[in-house]
Amino acid sequence: MAEVLLGLGSNQNAKVVFKSALNSLQGTFGALVLSPVYESESVGFDGDNFLNMVVQIQTHLPVGKLLETLRAIEDAHGRDRTQPKFGGRTLDIDILTYDDVVGCIDGVTLPRDEVLKNAFVLRPLADTWPSGLHPELKRSYRELWSEYDKSSQNLWLASLDD
Numbered sequence: 142m143a144e145v146l147l148g149l150g151s152n153q154n155a156k157v158v159f160k161s162a163l164n165s166l167q168g169t170f171g172a173l174v175l176s177p178v179y180e181s182e183s184v185g186f187d188g189d190n191f192l193n194m195v196v197q198i199q200t201h202l203p204v205g206k207l208l209e210t211l212r213a214i215e216d217a218h219g220r221d222r223t224q225p226k227f228g229g230r231t232l233d234i235d236i237l238t239y240d241d242v243v244g245c246i247d248g249v250t251l252p253r254d255e256v257l258k259n260a261f262v263l264r265p266l267a268d269t270w271p272s273g274l275h276p277e278l279k280r281s282y283r284e285l286w287s288e289y290d291k292s293s294q295n296l297w298l299a300s301l302d303d
Contacts, residue, residue: 236249267283
């Protein structure tokens, strides 16, 4: 069974969408391990703030089938794939890591480069899996977060409660 870390993001009805998406993920994959939820400004475009978090699942699905399953969950939550890459969205689920796999598998680059580029991915990883190792660099998420330029992106804790 593969251990997979997923990045979730939303800036459209995000609290409701996240709660529903987490229910869908749990119904599909079973037990989930959840990071704290963070709010951040949009990156790459001017838009509403995003909620982001990291979710750990375990699955027997190969990467390609996992991607199909995650896209179906996104679509069920109103994901509009006709919108620009950098734009608002109801739900984005990215495969961040799949075990310790490094490389392009079924069109998915692993580990996802956003792990090192975006505070809204690296911070939840450091909070929840501090001693976890980046599959390619073999350095802990705690160490990578400690070296991250925290002035580059504003990020703050959020809640899914109303």
